[in-house]
Amino acid sequence: MATAVTLSNKQKQYLKGLAHPLKPVVLLGANGLTEGVMAEIELALTHHELIKIKVPEEERELREQIYATILAHTEATKVQVVGKVLTLYRPSPAAKIQLPRR
Numbered sequence: 248m249a250t251a252v253t254l255s256n257k258q259k260q261y262l263k264g265l266a267h268p269l270k271p272v273v274l275l276g277a278n279g280l281t282e283g284v285m286a287e288i289e290l291a292l293t294h295h296e297l298i299k300i301k302v303p304e305e306e307r308e309l310r311e312q313i314y315a316t317i318l319a320h321t322e323a324t325k326v327q328v329v330g331k332v333l334t335l336y337r338p339s340p341a342a343k344i345q346l347p348r349r
Contacts, residue, residue: 252338273298300332
């Protein structure tokens, strides 16, 4: 498996711009981070490359742990976290998003 991509600030800014109008595609429910949710995230990343995940967990430490788990399992790159929404990027073999050069 590939490791997470390292993004330059310029690339992160570009992805934040692309992510701005997006709605979260995965919403963690009352059951938290289940295998089903992880499978959904994998599918969304493969299909879209850039996704948002809403983690409605009130406790900040717990939310951070959930983010870390998602990042470790998907090997995606964290673009940003705004409130309770995590934005992830993982290039797919189709390379739909053309990143600006560093």
